Amino acid sequence: xxxxxxxxxxxxxxxxxxxxxxxxxxxxxxxxxxxxxxxxxxxxxxxxxxxxxxxxxxxxxxxxxxxxxxxxxxxxxxxxxxxxxxxxxxxxxxxxxxxxxxxxxxxxxxxxxxxxxxxxx
Numbered sequence: 001x002x003x004x005x006x007x008x009x010x011x012x013x014x015x016x017x018x019x020x021x022x023x024x025x026x027x028x029x030x031x032x033x034x035x036x037x038x039x040x041x042x043x044x045x046x047x048x049x050x051x052x053x054x055x056x057x058x059x060x061x062x063x064x065x066x067x068x069x070x071x072x073x074x075x076x077x078x079x080x081x082x083x084x085x086x087x088x089x090x091x092x093x094x095x096x097x098x099x100x101x102x103x104x105x106x107x108x109x110x111x112x113x114x115x116x117x118x119x120x121x
Contacts, residue, residue, distance in 0.1 A: 023047035058082075 022051035023045045031040040042052035059081030068074050068091075076089040 023049070073075075 015119060026044045026046055028043045029041060033039045038054075038056045040052075040054040042050075044050045047067075049064070049066045050064070051064045053060060055061065059079060061077075061079045063075070063077040065073065065075045072091070074089065074091050076087055076091075077084060078087040080086070
């Protein structure tokens with residue numbers, strides 16, 4: 001029984017190292033900046049990494065995909081502009097929902113604005 005578990009653990013460790021340290025570039029595209037500052041590039045490697053980006057002085061948009069060490073396919077798209085960096089991906093953490101009592105309190109505050117109190121002199 002222990003020999004079986006040991007062999008299974010060894011196979012698991014061998015499969016978990018899915019990073020190909022000798023990866024080769026399969027495709028590469030690079031469109032240099034034009035007079036307005038627009039650019040675009042993309043590449044793909046033999047170990048499954050894909051990356052593309054396009055932008056100009058007003059902002060950037062891009063996407064990347066790769067396989068995590070756990071074997072999970074990770075995809076991320078993003079934009080970056082004057083308002084900041086905005087990534088989107090299923091693997092990113094999301095905040096918990098706002099509790100109902102907080103939403104009710106915010107609605108009450110919105111519908112009942114504070115009244116200015118005048119001091120008698």
